[in-house]
Amino acid sequence: MARHTDLRRFTGFRGLTILCLVLLYAPLVIVAVYSFNDSASITRWGGFSGKWYVDVFTGPESPKFRQAAVNSFVIAIGAATCATIIATAAAVAMHRTGRFRGKGASIALINLPLMVPEIVTAVASLIFFITIGFTTGLLTIFIAHLVFCIPFAYLPISARMQSVPDMYEQAAMDLYATPWEAFRLVLLPLMIPGILSGFLLAFIISLDDFLITNFVKGAGIETLPTAIFGSVKQGIKPNIMAISTLLLGVSVVFVTLSWLIGRAGQSRT
Amino acid sequence: MDQHSVAVDVDRVVKRYGTVTALHGVSMDIRQGEFFTLLGPSGCGKTTLLRCIAGFEDVSEGAIRLKGEDIAPLPPHKRPVNTVFQQYALFPHMTVLENVSFGLRRRGWSDRDASGRSREVLEMVRLSDFAKRRPGQLSGGQQQRVALARALAPGPEVLLLDEPLSALDLKLRQAVRVELKQIQRETGIAFVFVTHDQEEALTMSDRIAVMSEGRVQQIGSPRAIYEAPQNRFVADFIGETNLLDVTVTSVSAGMAELELPGGLPLRCPAAEGAVQGAGHVSVRPERIAIGAPGAGTLPATVADHVYLGTDIQLHAKLDDGAPILVRMQNAGQDSVPEAGSRLGLTIEAGAARLLAD
Ligand SMILES: Nc1ncnc2c1ncn2[C@@H]1O[C@H](COP(=O)(O)OP(=O)(O)OP(=O)(O)O)[C@@H](O)[C@H]1O
Ligand SMILES: [Mg+2]
Numbered sequence: 001m002a003r004h005t006d007l008r009r010f011t012g013f014r015g016l017t018i019l020c021l022v023l024l025y026a027p028l029v030i031v032a033v034y035s036f037n038d039s040a041s042i043t044r045w046g047g048f049s050g051k052w053y054v055d056v057f058t059g060p061e062s063p064k065f066r067q068a069a070v071n072s073f074v075i076a077i078g079a080a081t082c083a084t085i086i087a088t089a090a091a092v093a094m095h096r097t098g099r100f101r102g103k104g105a106s107i108a109l110i111n112l113p114l115m116v117p118e119i120v121t122a123v124a125s126l127i128f129f130i131t132i133g134f135t136t137g138l139l140t141i142f143i144a145h146l147v148f149c150i151p152f153a154y155l156p157i158s159a160r161m162q163s164v165p166d167m168y169e170q171a172a173m174d175l176y177a178t179p180w181e182a183f184r185l186v187l188l189p190l191m192i193p194g195i196l197s198g199f200l201l202a203f204i205i206s207l208d209d210f211l212i213t214n215f216v217k218g219a220g221i222e223t224l225p226t227a228i229f230g231s232v233k234q235g236i237k238p239n240i241m242a243i244s245t246l247l248l249g250v251s252v253v254f255v256t257l258s259w260l261i262g263r264a265g266q267s268r269t
Numbered sequence: 270m271d272q273h274s275v276a277v278d279v280d281r282v283v284k285r286y287g288t289v290t291a292l293h294g295v296s297m298d299i300r301q302g303e304f305f306t307l308l309g310p311s312g313c314g315k316t317t318l319l320r321c322i323a324g325f326e327d328v329s330e331g332a333i334r335l336k337g338e339d340i341a342p343l344p345p346h347k348r349p350v351n352t353v354f355q356q357y358a359l360f361p362h363m364t365v366l367e368n369v370s371f372g373l374r375r376r377g378w379s380d381r382d383a384s385g386r387s388r389e390v391l392e393m394v395r396l397s398d399f400a401k402r403r404p405g406q407l408s409g410g411q412q413q414r415v416a417l418a419r420a421l422a423p424g425p426e427v428l429l430l431d432e433p434l435s436a437l438d439l440k441l442r443q444a445v446r447v448e449l450k451q452i453q454r455e456t457g458i459a460f461v462f463v464t465h466d467q468e469e470a471l472t473m474s475d476r477i478a479v480m481s482e483g484r485v486q487q488i489g490s491p492r493a494i495y496e497a498p499q500n501r502f503v504a505d506f507i508g509e510t511n512l513l514d515v516t517v518t519s520v521s522a523g524m525a526e527l528e529l530p531g532g533l534p535l536r537c538p539a540a541e542g543a544v545q546g547a548g549h550v551s552v553r554p555e556r557i558a559i560g561a562p563g564a565g566t567l568p569a570t571v572a573d574h575v576y577l578g579t580d581i582q583l584h585a586k587l588d589d590g591a592p593i594l595v596r597m598q599n600a601g602q603d604s605v606p607e608a609g610s611r612l613g614l615t616i617e618a619g620a621a622r623l624l625a626d
Contacts, residue, residue: 171358173345174323175372176425182346189362
């Protein structure tokens with residue numbers, strides 16, 4: 001790269017970069033550090049201790065958090081799985097069936113939830129469930145999550161499918177594979193990186209959702225984000241920081257996995 | 270089995286894509302065990318015809334018959350035809366052996382039998398040592414051979430090859446030509462080979478179909494295509510030629526009486542469909558002899574010469590201004606006719622051919 005077009009040499013590049021990184025990550029770092037605070041204060045450092053992590057699993061609030069965590073994971077796994085299957089089917093329809101009427105509209109419809117303000121979706125979902133007489137509870141959370149997870153699962157899956165030329169399936173069919181075998185034995189394995197990325201993304205989005213969940217959850221049913229919020233309303237204790245740090249850890253692991261899988265897939269084809 | 274029985278019968282096939290007509294009533298018989306080449310410039314419909322035979326496209330009109338049976342109702346996976354794709358399309362997530370076994374496994378062979386047969390085919394393309402690798406770990410030439418092995422393994426009635434050598438560099442391409450031709454002879458499978466490289470077509474084929482703009486211009490042996498072109502397109506597309514404007518006085522029994530530019534009379538073979546009146550003859554540059562001007566020769570003036578090593582090419586002009594190309598063998602002549610010098614050209618008996626258009 002030529003010296004004077006190198007972005008790194010622009011005036012203020014270093015300062016701006018550091019400012020952005022601080023704004024992005026300082027709060028997270030503070031939460032993570034203070035989760036190991038020995039004192040009960042959230043502002044004063046009282047020495048290193050893991051006691052808030054112990055508190056999360058054994059303290060007075062632990063049954064509540066345990067139940068919320070189970071709910072969160074069950075919903076996230078279920079919603080992400082279903083969303084991934086639906087998104088894969090949608091991607092096949094979009095990229096492997098040629099032109100059909102309403103294709104543009106279908107793409108827009110699949111991706112629309114990304115554009116609609118979440119609060120609108122939340123209110124609309126609640127009204128919808130009330131209108132059709134559904135009792136709010138785990139099932140309503142699951143359905144709502146499934147819906148908004150689809151576009152997130154769809155994005156990497158669709159991108160991947162576009163990068164797999166259809167000559168592979170044609171070659172498979174040329175070699176006596178039925179259309180289903182061509183899909184199962186050739187397209188699907190080539191899609192795996194996209195599908196896993198889509199699943200992980202949907203999983204994280206579901207695990208992390210607060211707004212919609214808060215609207216459609218039934219009384220007494222909590223997911224981790226709503227449980228944390230409920231707890232914070234009664235004052236922030238360091239155990240919240242410990243839970244948040246744990247959740248952050250889970251997210252980082254999944255996002256990293258998703259990225260690694262995407263990269264491995266790219267280097268192979 | 271009768272050597273000349275028909276493997277693929279393409280019968281007046283028309284293929285339209287919306288308003289674009291890619292094939293305008295194409296007919297040809299591909300015989301069992303022959304190396305048949307579709308030759309033509311880019312966009313003439315070669316790939317389209319292959320895709321129609323393989324089943325990736327439906328024909329708009331006409332029929333394609335495999336050993337006499339109309340294959341229109343058969344989807345691609347039920348046609349006993351395999352393809353070597355231009356980009357090879359090897360399955361990147363499978364090993365070489367799995368790639369080659371794929372077709373056999375789909376046809377219900379056991380894992381063991383399929384592997385055994387695949388190893389035989391890999392042996393034939395000299396890739397036995399690469400069975401466990403993935404396509405990404407092979408060179409372009411090796412991938413090309415895997416693609417060939419994969420298509421040959423199930424023992425198709427017909428093998429379709431869409432410009433399989435175009436991704437290889439020149440040196441490799443020439444080596445693979447010989448190899449491919451040898452494998453075709455050994456297996457006895459009919460090859461339908463697509464290329465736009467006339468040299469490739471001439472050196473490898475038993476028969477060539479020259480195509481242009483969705484139509485078959487001529488079908489014949491390399492020799493017939495080169496020496497007895499049917500029309501101006503074929504004469505011009507295959508090798509170098511001179512197309513001279515002539516006046517035809519009579520055509521009968523495949524021979525024409527005509528007058529060359531300047532009025533010199535000539536008797537030469539005529540393509541089917543040639544008629545009296547204004548016409549064109551094709552004369553290959555290497556079939557023209559040069560000498561001193563005189564009676565019975567075609568007078569011309571040298572404009573330039575190009576030294577090509579084995580040959581020397583003379584660019585000359587006839588007296589009516591029409592350019593003419595003469596190729597003389599480099600036999601160590603002391604002198605090459607200088608620019609501006611006058612020549613008398615003699616067109617050898619049988620060197621000229623009256624074209625149909
Ligand atoms: N799917 C399609 N839709 C519309 N037109 C098409 C389609 N496929 C091919 N054509 C047209 O049909 C004609 C023949 O195309 P084809 O690919 O058969 O040419 P080709 O002889 O294989 O050329 P090349 O040597 O460049 O591969 C071209 O004019 C092309 O634009
Ligand atoms: Mg082509």
